[in-house]
Structure formats: structure tokens, C-alpha cells
Amino acid sequence: MSPAGPARDTRGVIVVATDVTRDYRMSGSIVRALRGVSLSIPEGDFLAITGPSGSGKSTLLHLLGGVDVPTAGNVRFLDRDLGSMSVEARASLRLREVGLVFQRFHLLPMLTALENVELPLAAVGLGPGERRARAEERLVRVDLGDRLDHRPGELSGGQRQRVAIARALANDPAIVLADEPTGELDRSTSRSVLDLFRRLNDDGTTIVVATHDLELAEGARRRLEVVDGRVEA
Amino acid sequence: MLARTSLRELRHRPLRTALALTGVAVATAMLVDMLMLGGGIQRSFEELLRSRGYELRLSPRGTLPFDTEATISGYAELRDALASVPEVAGVAPVLAYSISVETTDSPDEPQTSLRALALGIDPREQGLLRLLEGELPGSGEVLLDRRTIEETPLSVGDTVDLRVAGGLDVAARSGRARVSGIAEFVFSAREDRPIALPLEDLQSFSEMGDVVSFAMVRLTDGSEPDRVRADITARIDRVEVTTLTGIVTEANERLSYFRQLALILGSVSLVVTALLVGTIMAVSISERLGTIAALRAIGIPRMRILRALTAESLALCALAGLAGLGLGVVVAGVLEDILSDFPGLPQAVDFFVMRPSTLLLAYLLLLLVGAGAGLVPAWRATGLEVASLLHAEEP
Ligand SMILES: Nc1ncnc2c1ncn2[C@@H]1O[C@H](COP(=O)(O)OP(=O)(O)OP(=O)(O)O)[C@@H](O)[C@H]1O
Ligand SMILES: [Mg+2]
Numbered sequence: 001m002s003p004a005g006p007a008r009d010t011r012g013v014i015v016v017a018t019d020v021t022r023d024y025r026m027s028g029s030i031v032r033a034l035r036g037v038s039l040s041i042p043e044g045d046f047l048a049i050t051g052p053s054g055s056g057k058s059t060l061l062h063l064l065g066g067v068d069v070p071t072a073g074n075v076r077f078l079d080r081d082l083g084s085m086s087v088e089a090r091a092s093l094r095l096r097e098v099g100l101v102f103q104r105f106h107l108l109p110m111l112t113a114l115e116n117v118e119l120p121l122a123a124v125g126l127g128p129g130e131r132r133a134r135a136e137e138r139l140v141r142v143d144l145g146d147r148l149d150h151r152p153g154e155l156s157g158g159q160r161q162r163v164a165i166a167r168a169l170a171n172d173p174a175i176v177l178a179d180e181p182t183g184e185l186d187r188s189t190s191r192s193v194l195d196l197f198r199r200l201n202d203d204g205t206t207i208v209v210a211t212h213d214l215e216l217a218e219g220a221r222r223r224l225e226v227v228d229g230r231v232e233a
Numbered sequence: 234m235l236a237r238t239s240l241r242e243l244r245h246r247p248l249r250t251a252l253a254l255t256g257v258a259v260a261t262a263m264l265v266d267m268l269m270l271g272g273g274i275q276r277s278f279e280e281l282l283r284s285r286g287y288e289l290r291l292s293p294r295g296t297l298p299f300d301t302e303a304t305i306s307g308y309a310e311l312r313d314a315l316a317s318v319p320e321v322a323g324v325a326p327v328l329a330y331s332i333s334v335e336t337t338d339s340p341d342e343p344q345t346s347l348r349a350l351a352l353g354i355d356p357r358e359q360g361l362l363r364l365l366e367g368e369l370p371g372s373g374e375v376l377l378d379r380r381t382i383e384e385t386p387l388s389v390g391d392t393v394d395l396r397v398a399g400g401l402d403v404a405a406r407s408g409r410a411r412v413s414g415i416a417e418f419v420f421s422a423r424e425d426r427p428i429a430l431p432l433e434d435l436q437s438f439s440e441m442g443d444v445v446s447f448a449m450v451r452l453t454d455g456s457e458p459d460r461v462r463a464d465i466t467a468r469i470d471r472v473e474v475t476t477l478t479g480i481v482t483e484a485n486e487r488l489s490y491f492r493q494l495a496l497i498l499g500s501v502s503l504v505v506t507a508l509l510v511g512t513i514m515a516v517s518i519s520e521r522l523g524t525i526a527a528l529r530a531i532g533i534p535r536m537r538i539l540r541a542l543t544a545e546s547l548a549l550c551a552l553a554g555l556a557g558l559g560l561g562v563v564v565a566g567v568l569e570d571i572l573s574d575f576p577g578l579p580q581a582v583d584f585f586v587m588r589p590s591t592l593l594l595a596y597l598l599l600l601l602v603g604a605g606a607g608l609v610p611a612w613r614a615t616g617l618e619v620a621s622l623l624h625a626e627e628p
Contacts, residue, residue: 058624067530068620088534095532103627106527110241115234122234123533167531179627 014175014206015064016040020073022059033059035229046201048220049210056229057210058179065098065177066090099168101178105160107152113163114148120170138166158189178209194219235541253513254553261557263502265595266565271495273586279481285360287449288458291472304444314469320456326445328353328435335394345385349426353435367414374413376429382415420579507606514546515610525614526622535615546607554599
């Protein structure tokens with residue numbers, strides 16, 4: 001990994017999955033969630049991964065973001081082999097370079113919107129002042145500048161998901177990975193989340209979403225269909 | 234930041250938190266009481282003995298140090314023999330004898346009578362009592378226990394009849410004495426009603442001759458009790474000599490029952506605390522597994538999450554512990570009242586001795602156990618595989 005070596009060739013590429021397989025052991029039998037998937041996400045991409053339920057979308061997303069590691073094949077994230085990293089090293093990489101968005105938001109109910117966004121900033125060691133300023137800026141970016149001190153319970157589903165997106169953006173990650181981000185939202189709210197993703201992507205954020213939501217999928221720059229653990233051409 | 238959620242999390246579930254707080258507070262109270270009991274009675278007894286300043290105790294050979302039935306004969310001779318030991322600074326003789334005390338006939342008051350243990354002492358050299366009012370008894374005078382004064386119409390200056398009921402080998406006798414003062418008899422059990430009078434008076438009243446039940450010996454400064462003990466034992470063969478340390482050891486053996494009880498119950502209360510905090514934390518953590526998985530997924534270090542969850546159990550214990558300390562002190566007072574009726578123990582001995590160090594120890598033990606108990610489910614939850622957790626928690 002010398003700066004003049006292969007790093008040059010992969011410049012502009014965030015993550016590369018090569019022939020990735022993921023098996024899960026389930027009470028004796030083995031479930032093959034992914035069967036030899038290869039994929040490359042360039043900087044600035046907005047990719048939608050679609051496919052039937054159980055086809056392996058979430059699994060692929062987790063592998064791309066280093067939440068999980070493949071059983072076979074390899075994933076290189078910013079030219080680092082995720083499979084050879086320790087659990088805590090991957091956690092540290094995710095904290096700084098991956099913004100995760102979940103279907104169920106997973107905000108801390110006891111913290112305000114601002115505090116929820118401050119959380120990953122505190123974890124990288126930022127002081128209170130800078131933390132607050134950055135969190136505020138992220139919330140303004142997702143149009144929640146007027147909801148800083150609201151707790152998740154006082155926000156609508158769409159607003160909560162935007163807080164979660166602001167949290168994902170907190171540490172300026174190289175990529176945002178969203179798993180079924182509109183799964184709990186109605187059509188019009190889903191559309192506003194799509195608009196937000198497009199705007200963020202236009203500003204340069206690399207985004208991958210796994211979704212059933214056709215409107216969201218069609219709004220992405222690129223679409224990839226996963227069926228039964230394989231990428232359909 | 235994360236730790237801040239802990240207190241809010243506790244406040245968010247008021248009923249559960251209140252129940253857990255109460256449980257931990259009660260367990261803490263028990264822990265405090267058992268720590269107070271475990272060390273208290275023993276130290277309080279030792280302090281009591283040492284405060285009187287008599288390092289040696291002479292009892293009839295072949296008897297236990299607290300046996301008051303047997304006697305040492307020829308006290309005058311004994312005293313003279315002791316006087317020839319250079320380290321002996323003073324001798325306090327004690328003769329114990331059961332008699333009954335009656336108020337003298339008076340037209341306007343009903344007569345009262347009580348069985349008392351009469352202690353014949355040398356008023357100038359004694360370590361059994363603390364004078365509260367009046368004077369030490371001279372010839373023809375008695376000193377009454379504080380409680381006797383409380384329970385009877387007697388007061389200082391009154392006259393009482395002392396009686397010995399006749400039996401097979403003793404003739405009935407009676408005599409009269411003036412109440413010279415009121416004292417606290419520090420070694421007497423609470424149920425006893427001791428009185429004190431000059432040794433010579435009791436010797437002649439009991440018709441027992443020049444005997445004493447035991448004698449206490451004060452030593453000159455800097456002398457070694459063990460050496461003097463050996464010296465006296467060599468010179469006088471009809472007495473058993475026990476040092477204060479020996480008496481304390483003996484007493485400690487008799488009190489080991491309380492210490493074992495305290496140790497067991499104290500451990501039980503810690504185990505109960507651990508189970509309670511562990512259960513509460515396991516339940517509330519399992520409710521938040523999805524959130525914990527998400528926090529791990531976005532890369533929050535495991536240590537941070539552990540710290541926050543531990544802070545939660547610590548906050549619970551810290552709060553409940555304070556209430557528990559207070560409760561423990563109150564309950565100790567109640568138990569002290571009940572236990573001080575335990576027969577045969579000196580009334581001046583406290584079962585529950587409250588020391589700041591004891592309270593601090595209880596509090597620290599509690600925090601340690603509470604933090605440990607919270608750490609177990611937290612450690613398990615944060616160690617689970619993130620992807621599997623997310624798979625299980627997301628629909
Ligand atoms: N941690 C796991 N343990 C066991 N099996 C798993 C695990 N994660 C995924 N699987 C299995 O792998 C397969 C793919 O699951 P995955 O969640 O990736 O599908 P998906 O495309 O995201 O489905 P959905 O659209 O319902 O979210 C499924 O059969 C699933 O049961
Ligand atoms: Mg999925």
C-alpha cells in the first residue's frame with residue numbers, strides 16, 4: 001500500500017467486492033446468502049440494490065460497509081482488505097468512513113436530535129464545541145435546523161430518518177449505506193428521503209441503498225438486482 | 234455523551250427503577266447492618282475492657298474467667314502477695330453475691346422488692362462501674378444501678394433492706410443500707426439489677442469470710458502484662474491469671490457466632506444485589522439490543538457502550554446505596570434494641586457500631602458488585618456479532 005503503488009489505480013473507487021460469498025450457519029444447515037458477487041462502487045456513485053426478500057441485499061450492504069466479512073472472496077474498502085482487519089479496527093473504519101442508515105432509524109430515544117448526531121463525533125474524540133457546531137450543520141443539511149432539541153419520540157418517521165441520515169453524515173464518511181431506508185415511511189415521506197439522497201449525491205456523497213421501493217430505486221443513478229445471492233446482469 | 238442517556242433511561246422507566254432502587258436499598262441496608270454487626274460487637278467489647286485500665290484478671294484456679302460462682306479465699310493474703318510484685322499498681326477485688334433489695338416500710342408507698350446481684354468492691358479501686366450521681370458507697374451504704382432507680386421509687390438518700398432468704402445451708406438474714414448514689418454497671422447484662430457495696434460489708438453480710446469472686450489488677454505504665462502474668466502465676470498458685478488480650482480472645486470466640494452470621498447474611502445481601510442489578514440490566518439491555526447493534530454498526534467503540542451501560546447500573550446502585558445506608562443505620566438501631574436483651578452480655582457492649590469506615594466499605598462493596606453485575610449482560614450484548622444482531626432486529 002505505498003502511496004505510489006496500487007492506490008493510484010483504485011483512486012476514485014470507494015469499495016471493491018471480488019467474488020464474495022457469505023454463508024450463515026443456521027442450526028446445522030448452511031444458508032448461502034451470497035454466491036460469488038463482484039461489485040465496484042466508484043466515488044460519487046448512487047447505487048440502488050434491489051431484489052426479492054431474502055435475496056441477500058442486506059448481507060451485501062453489510063459486507064460493503066465492513067459490518068460483516070465474507071466467507072470467501074474479498075472486500076477492499078479504500079484499498080484496505082476488510083477480511084484481514086480486527087473487529088475493533090473495522091468498527092473504527094466504519095465510524096469514520098461509513099455512514100449507515102437503517103430501516104428502523106435506531107436513534108437513541110433518550111437523546112435529542114442534536115445529541116444523536118453528536119454521538120459519532122464524540123466517539124472520534126471531538127470536543128463539545130466543535131461537536132455541536134458540526135452536528136448542527138448536518139441537521140441543517142437535512143432540513144431539521146428547527147428540530148435540534150427534539151427527541152426522536154417528538155419527531156415524525158420522515159424526520160427521524162433524516163436525523164439518522166444526519167448522524168450517518170456526521171464524520172464525513174466516504175460512503176453512505178442505507179438498508180431499506182423508506183421501509184417504515186409512507187410514499188410522500190419516502191419521496192422526500194429520495195430527494196435528500198439525490199441532493200446529497202449531487203453534492204458528492206457516495207450512496208448505496210438496498211430497497212424494495214421502486215421509486216427510490218429508479219431515482220438512483222445505477223441499479224443492481226440481486227436474486228438468490230447472485231447479481232443479475 | 235452516551236453515559237448521559239443512562240440516567241435518562243432510568244428516569245424513563247420510573248416503576249421499574251423504583252422497584253430496583255428499593256430492592257438494592259434493602260439489600261444494602263442488610264449489608265451495612267451485617268458489616269456493623271460483624272466488626273462492631275467485638276471491637277466495642279474490647280474498647281470497653283481496655284477503657285477500664287485493668288490489664289489482668291485473677292480468678293479461682295480451674296474456672297472460666299466469667300464464672301461468678303467460685304471464689305478465691307484469703308483475699309487479704311492475696312492482696313499482700315500482689316503488693317510485693319513491683320509492676321502491680323492496684324488491685325480491685327470483686328465479690329458477687331445474690332440478694333434481694335426491698336424498700337423499707339413506708340405508709341404511703343407500696344413495698345417493692347427485687348432480686349439483685351450484689352457486688353462487693355473497693356470503692357477506691359474499681360473498674361466495674363461509672364458513677365452517675367451521688368457518691369461511691371461507704372460502710373453501710375449501697376450504690377444502685379441506673380435502671381433500678383428508673384424502675385423503683387428509690388432515690389439517693391433512701392434506705393433499703395437487704396435480705397437473704399433462708400435455705401438448707403444458709404440462715405435468713407437482713408440488713409439496712411443507705412443509697413449513696415447511682416451508677417452504670419458497664420459489664421452487667423441488661424437483665425441484671427446489680428448493686429455495689431463495700432467488700433467488707435458484703436463479706437460479713439454473706440458470712441462467707443474473706444473471699445472474693447475475682448480481682449482485677451492494674452499495672453504500672455510500660456509493664457508487659459504477659460510477663461507479670463507469668464510472675465503472679467509462679468508466686469500464687471490458687472489463682473488463674475488472664476490478660477486483657479486473653480479475655481478479648483476468649484470473648485471473641487464466644488462472639489464468633491455473630492460474626493459468622495454477619496458474614497453469611499452480608500454475603501447473601503451482596504449476592505441478592507448482584508442478582509437484582511444483573512436481572513434489571515439484562516432485561517433493559519435485551520430490550521435495547523437493536524439500538525446496541527446499531528451503535529456497534531455505526532462504529533461506536535465497544536468500550537464506550539460498556540461504559541454507558543455500566544454507568545447505568547452504577548447510577549442505580551449509587552442512588553439506592555445512599556438510601557440503603559440510611560435505612561441500614563435506622564434498622565441497626567432497632568436491632569440493637571432487640572439484641573441487647575441477649576442474655577449474659579455486658580450492657581455497655583454495642584452490637585452495631587456505626588463507623589464511617591464501615592459505611593464507606595458497604596458503599597464501595599455495593600458499587601463494585603453493582604458495576605460487576607451490570608457489566609456481565611453489557612459485555613455479552615456488546616460482544617454479539619453485529620450483522621447477526623441487525624439481521625435479527627431489523628424486520
Ligand atoms: N445473520 C444471519 N444469520 C443467519 N442467516 C442470515 C443472516 N443474515 C442473513 N441471513 C439469511 O441470508 C439470506 C439473505 O438475507 P438478507 O437479509 O441479506 O436478505 P435481504 O435481501 O436483505 O432480504 P429483505 O429484503 O427481506 O431484507 C436470507 O435467507 C437470510 O435468512
Ligand atoms: Mg434486508
